[in-house]
Amino acid sequence: MAGAVRLEPVDERNLEPLLSVAAAEADPEDVMPPVAAPAGWSLARRDAFREFHRASFGGLDGPTRTRMYAILAAGEVVGMVRMARRDEPGTVETGMWLGRSARGQGLGAAALRELLHAAAAAGMHTVVAETTPDNVHALAVLRKLGAKLREDGDRVHAEISLDTPQP
Helix, strand or coil, X not given: CCCCCEEEECCHHHHHHHHHHXXXXXXXXXXXXXXXXXXXXXXXXXXXXXXXXXXXXCECCCCCCEEEEEEEEXXXXXXXXXXXXXXXXXXXXXXXXECHHHCCCCHHHHHHHHHHHHHHHCCCCEEEEEECCCCHHHHHHHHHCCCEEEXXXXXXXXXXXXXXCCC
């Protein structure tokens, strides 16, 4: 079924498959914070990717206040979506990436919908995201799920209330 996904918390079991998809189908700057390392998917950047994800194994109550999920489609890891606690009570920020071969199939919207369920189950009321005006695919997904969008220069802020039914 197109667009059917399952979210699995990122852990040691799915970290290497996630790194494999990232290295084969995404640019490092799209899937992790910048690091001082040789360009491309160097050994140092791969190690930084692992450490970045391991730092969030503690989830929303851990040191990074972030829960990362591997996005699985047809049983295969295709990307990652996260939620991170914000200072405002009941609010988490989300971000996501998909490998190039998984894009354009409705998987992003399905993954975000699953994340909204996980956020609500964790007692959250609001999910926010930030992107750029030229990220048309992210904006389409956010609109599809009822986000209120506000453009501010070179950033677009999105807010989804979990207290209203999702489209």
